[in-house]
Amino acid sequence: MMIKPIQFNLQRQQWLHRWVLGGMAAIAGMALSIGLHLPVQAQIAPQAGGDTTLNIRSSQAFAQPAPNLDEFWDERHAAGDLAFEAAFVTAPANVNPGLGPLFNSSSCVACHFNNGRGLQEKGQRVVRVSQLDRAEKTPLPVRQVYADEIIAPSANTPPVLGMGTQVQEQGIYGYPPEAIVDVTWQEQPGTYGDGTSYTLRSPQTTLSHWDGSPLPEGVVISNRIAPGVFGLGLLEAVPEATILQAADPEDLNGDGISGRPNRVWDVVQQTDVLGRFGWKANAPDLLQQSASAYANDMGVTNPLFPAVDGTEDIDMDILEAATIYVQTLAVPSRTGLNDAQVQQGERLFADANCAACHLSTLRTGTHDIPALTHQTFHPYTDLLLHDMGTELADNRPDFQASGAEWRTPPLWGLGLVQTVLPYSTYLHDGRARTLEEAILWHGGEAEASKEAFRTMDTGDRDAIVAFLESL
Structure with a gap:
């Protein structure tokens, strides 16, 4: 009905x-x-998204359908666009009922403005939590608090009693939010090798119950912002063997880089599979990623994450429509390919061994969507987990990802982030205000690459930034 x-x-x-x-x-x-003169880029090579590449460098660069979609999939993309933008309201209602009772935002697009990154603010950020025993450093017994939290046999993120594994900062009438989130910024100075000073900042996040009472001991907090959603269908279509081939968990080649895959719970197949999506690669595919966002971000139950009584606010048609939308978005083209500074920056990027994790080229296998099949594309990611050091660590394990590991984020579209949404920031929690700051936060496996950048002269640093902005 x-x-x-x-x-x-x-x-x-x-x-x-x-x-x-x-x-x-x-x-x-x-x-x-x-x-x-329309805002399009004349040069088309290298094709960032293969045949899904669109030559556009405007605020709408992340919001276009892939140009190689046939009529059938183009129509499904259009339907998915509407599902992605649909704002849910409190039931009962004639259109889009099911919001809450606890939620962070009322629509997909509210977090992913123009399909880009979110901001570090209420309604766009995501705060993940786990309840750990600090004394013994072992998980507490698992408690299933909400129906949208499917506890997998291999899960190591025990929910916080009364809060689950993700904080919902808003509630419909009569439902107080799960917690009050307070974020303050801590500044720390640093110096480049040539003596130029800089300042980094990091978010200090505290939680309290809505009535002001503190949380129990042992709650681990991971503050995050929403990533961009374009090009994800290509990443989903990369064969598992390709991703595993790039893994080197024992660093057998001695380059200091030891990427490894995450293995996560697939709620459809009811087994552990390769993780690809999310800041810690904790989602196996885009259908489950979308279903989890509906349930956790909007409180909208669905076929993968139903209510306790088995009811669903949306059916599989709507869930699949939203999934197809992000699968079939175009990837914006690169720019400045003939610019000498950009070319210099690309060479320096490789010389600093940044490309060891940010692989420039991948190739898809087969996919249900023909436009995604057998595409050579350039996302600058290996989809693997890497230890990024103590300063970036959230200390919250997620399946096989440790508290210091993060999945390599794709770099495509990096130069358009602030075009799509001014004041956007970088890294998983938005701490980096500039690309320079994002690089300077790298540690762990990326420490040597960070130091190579920090000790470069101004011209070389500017060249690397120019290259990143050309993506």
């Missing part, structure tokens, strides 16, 4: 969406015919 109005609404809006896109295309064609 509830789903039918939503489906009708999606169909009607899908028609409007196609009508608007058609009008925009016509306007763009007229603009070209009269000599206006």
Whole structure:
């Protein structure tokens, strides 16, 4: 009864969406015919997203459908776009009921503005928590607090009693939030090798119950922001063997880099599989990633994470629509390919061994979506876990990821982050205000690369930043 109005609404809006896109295309064609300069990049190689690459460098660069979609998948992308933007409300309602009762935001796009990164603020950040016994350094007995927390046999993130494994900072009428999150910033000075000074900052996050009472001992907090969602279908289509081939957990080649895969619980297959998505690669695929976001971020139950009584706020059609949307987004093209400074920066990036983790080139295998099949693309990630040192550690294990390990984030689109959303920041918790700061926070396996950058002269540092901004 509830789903039918939503489906009708999606169909009607899908028609409007196609009508608007058609009008925009016509306007763009007229603009070209009269000599206006649209914000597109003339050069197309190397193709950052293979055939899914779109030559656009504007605030809408992360929000376009892949140009190689056929008519069938283009229509499904359009329907998914509407699902991704749909704002949920408190039940009962004719359209999009099911928000909460506890939540962080009311829609997917509220966290991923224009499909880019979120900000470190209420409604966009995500605060993960676990209850650990500090005295014995072992997990407490697992308690299932909410139906949307499927406790896997291999899970090592015991939920906090009354809070679960993710803090919901908002509640519908009559439901107080799970916790009050307070973030302050701690500054620390540093110096480049040439004597130039800089300042880094890190978030200091504290939690308290809504009534002001403190949390129990042993609660581990991991403060995060939402990453961009474009190009994810390509990463999903990379064969598992390709990812495992790049792993070197024992550092047998002696380069100081020992990336390793995460193995996580697949709620559909009911077994441990390779993790690919999330800051610690704790999600196996985009369907489960989307389902988890609906349940944990919006309180919207679904087929993968139903309510205690088995009911669902959305059905599989809507869940799949939102998943297909992020699978089929275009990847923006690079820029400045013939710029001497960019070329110099790319060489220095490789010389500093940054490319050992940020692999420039991957290739997909087969995928249900033909546009994603057999694509050579350039994401600058190996999808593996790496120890990034104590300063970036959140001390919260997640399946096989340690409290100091993070999945290598893709670097494609890095130069457009603040174009898509001004004041966006970098790294998993948004602590880095600039790309320089992001590099200077690297430690652990990346310590030598960080030091290579820190001790470069100004011109070389600027060249590396220019290269990153060209992505």
